[in-house]
Amino acid sequence: MKVTVNRKAHFNAAHRLYRPEWTDEKNLAVFGKCSNPNYHGHNYDLVVSVTGEVDPITGFVMDMKVLKNLIKTEIEDAFDHKNLNVEVPEFNETGLNPTSENIVVVIYNKLRPRIDAKHHLKVTLYETPRNFVSYSGA
Numbered sequence: 037m038k039v040t041v042n043r044k045a046h047f048n049a050a051h052r053l054y055r056p057e058w059t060d061e062k063n064l065a066v067f068g069k070c071s072n073p074n075y076h077g078h079n080y081d082l083v084v085s086v087t088g089e090v091d092p093i094t095g096f097v098m099d100m101k102v103l104k105n106l107i108k109t110e111i112e113d114a115f116d117h118k119n120l121n122v123e124v125p126e127f128n129e130t131g132l133n134p135t136s137e138n139i140v141v142v143i144y145n146k147l148r149p150r151i152d153a154k155h156h157l158k159v160t161l162y163e164t165p166r167n168f169v170s171y172s173g174a
């Protein structure tokens with residue numbers, strides 16, 4: 037019997053989407069308001085979903101306190117009230133554009149090694165209430 041447990045989390049972060057080799061005009065055409073050179077913020081909502089067998093002794097798939105703390109230390113502490121382009125190594129050291137697609141993959145890659153390999157992991161990231169992305173590896 038496999039069940040999915042879900043934990044919601046939240047962080048505020050600033051970003052700018054741009055290619056440094058492009059003109060401001062081309063960046064505006066491709067990335068719209070998200071190319072604003074002075075950065076801007078989003079209220080990101082996150083859903084972390086872990087699927088696995090229900091342990092017959094505890095009745096848990098995984099301990100939600102553990103999942104809550106993992107999301108806090110790995111994601112919220114790293115991203116909340118940060119400028120993703122400037123302050124977060126996964127973006128500033130690589131030049132990776134902090135799009136929702138790239139952020140959700142970064143989050144997945146940070147959590148995956150810390151969740152039991154026998155569990156399936158899926159991460160869903162909302163950049164706005166209507167725009168969201170999800171990633172579950174590969």
Ligand code: NI
Binds near residue numbers: 069076077
């Ligand atoms: Ni944006």
